[in-house]
Amino acid sequence: MRTRIAIDAMGGDFAPFSIVAGAVLAQKAYGDSVELSLVGDKTQIEAELKNLNATDLPIKIVHSTQIIAMGDEPAESVRKKPDSSITVALGLQKSGQSQAFISAGNTGACMAASLIILGRLPAVNRPAIGAFFPTERGAALVLDVGANSDCKAINLYQFGLMGAIYFTQMFSNQNPRVGLLSIGEEKSKGNELTIASHKLLSAADLNFAGNIEGRDILKGKADVVICDGFVGNIILKFAESIDSFLGEIVRRQVRVNLLAKIGALLLQPAFKDLKKNLDSAEYGGAPLLGINGVSIICHGGSSPKAIKNAVRMAQNMVERDINRLIEERLAANGSYTPSEVKQK
């Protein structure tokens, strides 16, 4: 059975080129296992497919006339642009014509539109965006990286459960270590939010590693790192800026030192490897977990390869039925009614 995936062709810094090229790579790589629809301006998408000599591939085009720009106000733009590529692509999923959504466009708008059009899973109070960080041991899933700037303990608790399920399915790791990002390892250390969350996470059916610190993320001390969306977003963007900072430091040396220049040339493969390790797009994109559907948000600067990887990610999420697992797990760990949630 093919996984039907709707891709927003108009979102991202290099759209529609990068997106269409990514869909072509994915179609060639995954063939009959996927059914891809590119949503956006038909003329532009057709032109890109023609440039790529890919008009004979079985990629569908769904025409839409509006575009939500990177700077548009998320909720407002979703309301005001009902024929945008984002809303149309999500509408396909709502009506059952597709099973997953991918966009490299306005993150806030993707999130708002996913919530408005698909809604959340009944057991989940707040969906969260998960992002992969490279570590000395492999990769860690950090969530939330921006969906919720103010959280309650119940939210972090649910992020822990959702993150563990997702990590297990994507990496075939049956017992991922879940760490709560805090300051200080003891359970009494942290802020009011993490201290309260620690209690809930300790009682959950999880491989809970307790508090971890900022230095533990890249060391790979946890497979799933839990934090509110404010902290997660700051760390994510800080990490993304390391590459440029390192480049600047190396350039300064190379400018004054010929041997360093030769060294830099010889080390090119290592630098490339480093960049790849620091580039979260390698993992395809960031899933919005807790949504009643599959929604993957890619970096605005996504390469065709990143889009292709996002297709693979979407396919995995659909095939492994992540959402059913989340519903079951949250129910098994005790479902919180709204009145209970308020007390947390």
Place this chain on the structure above:
Amino acid sequence: MRTRIAIDAMGGDFAPFSIVAGAVLAQKAYGDSVELSLVGDKTQIEAELKNLNATDLPIKIVHSTQIIAMGDEPAESVRKKPDSSITVALGLQKSGQSQAFISAGNTGACMAASLIILGRLPAVNRPAIGAFFPTERGAALVLDVGANSDCKAINLYQFGLMGAIYFTQMFSNQNPRVGLLSIGEEKSKGNELTIASHKLLSAADLNFAGNIEGRDILKGKADVVICDGFVGNIILKFAESIDSFLGEIVRRQVRVNLLAKIGALLLQPAFKDLKKNLDSAEYGGAPLLGINGVSIICHGGSSPKAIKNAVRMAQNMVERDINRLIEERLAANGSYTPSEVKQK
């Protein structure tokens, strides 16, 4: 007039060696402008001075019998160990025998002891720890990096004023750009705390650059970066772990690739420069701003050079009378009475 500085000789991963060696470096470098006292076990300190052929230097020794260990509970250890090197060294400042305190020991205990023994400045609600980050343009002061895990807007506002004064004095920069660490640049973006803080900082007599994002710290978009101690501590520790992560990535490449190995050798100076840039100890230590005195907390792994730099920092803070400037500036920007503070 000599600046009298009391140094905790027993705190830090390499104490007393690293600390005594740092004091010796500082005494040789700054000569008659400083009067240094090493506080701790007299026998051990004398032995280190002897090993360093430095017994003839005019460095005082103040004997104390107890040590607050790295793992000790901060407030409790200050109470239970009245003859610890930290409490005795701060006592010298309280009684007027010294003007500044330096320690590479238990950060929490240094902070608690500074608050208990020296108290805070009347105009300051909460002292903050400031740490220097390297940037593409130079250095940025980030505060708070761990003194306050839960903050109110009035705290972040005062951090902004204190940070600007400190940066101005230390870098002779008359108009440092103060950025509020948040998610999204618009003033409406962020969490409840930053949105409320943005209003107060906008109204202050400051070169306020508005919200900055995680990616802007290393780019050097602000000279002073304001955040609560929870976020600041996580970012600081994350940044400190980059060095080890990069080392691991490069080692992996070098293991399999001879050319990369040669490249790594040729690039040694660049890597050294990078490590130095990422090493906050280069700036000497982290000042505790808002304390009624001068208290500098150094990294546990401080080298002798870091201790020497901390001595220079302490000297600057005393000579430039940072605390009087903070009191004046906070009064000029409107002093908040406790009832007003509660409303923020």
